[in-house]
Amino acid sequence: MREKEMRELFPILSAWYTENKRDLPWRRTKDPYCIWVSEIMLQQTRVEAVKAYYTRFLDALPTVRSLAEAKEETILKLWEGLGYYSRVRNMQTAAKEIVEEYAGHLPADYEKLRKLKGIGPYTAGAISSIAFDLPYAAIDGNVLRVLSRIFADSRDITEEATKKYWKEEVEAALTRENAAVINQGWMEIGALVCLPNGEPKCGICPFRERCAAYQKGCAALYPVKAEKKARTVENLQVVFLTDGRRIAIRKRGKGLLANLWELPNGSADQALPVLLQEWNILDGEITPMRHRKHIFTHVQWEMDCSFVLTNSTENTPFIWLEPDKITEEYALPSAFRAVWKEGLKKLV
Numbered sequence: 001m002r003e004k005e006m007r008e009l010f011p012i013l014s015a016w017y018t019e020n021k022r023d024l025p026w027r028r029t030k031d032p033y034c035i036w037v038s039e040i041m042l043q044q045t046r047v048e049a050v051k052a053y054y055t056r057f058l059d060a061l062p063t064v065r066s067l068a069e070a071k072e073e074t075i076l077k078l079w080e081g082l083g084y085y086s087r088v089r090n091m092q093t094a095a096k097e098i099v100e101e102y103a104g105h106l107p108a109d110y111e112k113l114r115k116l117k118g119i120g121p122y123t124a125g126a127i128s129s130i131a132f133d134l135p136y137a138a139i140d141g142n143v144l145r146v147l148s149r150i151f152a153d154s155r156d157i158t159e160e161a162t163k164k165y166w167k168e169e170v171e172a173a174l175t176r177e178n179a180a181v182i183n184q185g186w187m188e189i190g191a192l193v194c195l196p197n198g199e200p201k202c203g204i205c206p207f208r209e210r211c212a213a214y215q216k217g218c219a220a221l222y223p224v225k226a227e228k229k230a231r232t233v234e235n236l237q238v239v240f241l242t243d244g245r246r247i248a249i250r251k252r253g254k255g256l257l258a259n260l261w262e263l264p265n266g267s268a269d270q271a272l273p274v275l276l277q278e279w280n281i282l283d284g285e286i287t288p289m290r291h292r293k294h295i296f297t298h299v300q301w302e303m304d305c306s307f308v309l310t311n312s313t314e315n316t317p318f319i320w321l322e323p324d325k326i327t328e329e330y331a332l333p334s335a336f337r338a339v340w341k342e343g344l345k346k347l348v
């Protein structure tokens with residue numbers, strides 16, 4: 001165990017965090033619901049982008065109960081553009097359980113938090129420590145990177161066993177008094193100083209005297225990560241389909257972006273006129289639009305895009321709505337945002 005070394009690092013981290021932490025909205029509260037919302041939003045999303053979403057979400061749904069009772073369309077709209085929509089759906093499922101089992105209050109218990117939908121070891125550790133001062137670690141990619149470098153540790157950080165190893169190492173030295181500051185300190189130093197992609201700012205790092213990777217001059221070699229599998233590329237035709245006033249959208253089925261609203265699209269293997277016929281679009285003036293790309297975690301969409309002006313709005317698999325209505329009430333995933341904006345400009 002590295003408990004002694006870890007204990008020696010904590011006061012350095014704590015002092016640095018107190019001096020350098022950013023003033024972020026979710027750092028001004030200990031309300032477990034607010035901490036939960038922020039932690040879920042911050043997964044795979046930049047801090048700057050999250051700020052506005054966080055405020056808007058909590059203004060609209062200020063309590064666990066309000067989230068539990070909200071319509072699905074409302075929560076998706078509040079999440080629109082953040083991506084990974086299963087995050088907010090899982091939050092709502094968990095909120096319903098919190099209302100039923102815990103009278104609408106998040107339990108101050110790591111194991112009970114872990115059992116809620118969408119709350120993994122990282123989020124449970126973050127809520128437990130930040131909101132309830134419980135000595136649980138919150139180990140994410142940032143923290144793994146910093147620890148791997150400080151200890152010049154070659155464990156593969158994509159392995160669950162590695163996450164578990166560091167969680168136990170950090171927890172061995174955590175106390176109720178230091179847990180909130182230490183967990184946030186690791187995250188913050190990973191975000192501001194010990195940056196990814198071989199660009200750590202060692203010159204301003206409080207750990208440089210003790211950091212094994214820095215002392216050996218090999219920070220770029222850490223963390224060790226298994227090669228990612230290549231993404232699957234899907235080629236699509238995406239159509240901004242309009243009758244000049246209204247725009248066609250439809251609800252997706254199962255799979256990627258399940259049940260979200262989308263612009264009409266199909267495989268790029270089919271010629272656009274064939275696709276239009278399949279949708280019962282029997283006339284149409286086609287104008288090519290810019291090719292777009294959207295990257296998901298495991299899939300990449302290459303989108304050939306077209307603007308199609310038609311009179312055929314009957315018996316199509318779409319609903320036809322005015323743009324303001326769609327903007328106000330329907331959540332379009334980010335993948336379609338650029339096409340949507342370009343199409344609107346052509347419509348004017």
Ligand code: SF4
Binds near residue numbers: 149203205208214
């Ligand atoms: S000294 Fe450099 S590599 Fe080591 S923890 Fe600090 S920023 Fe990261």
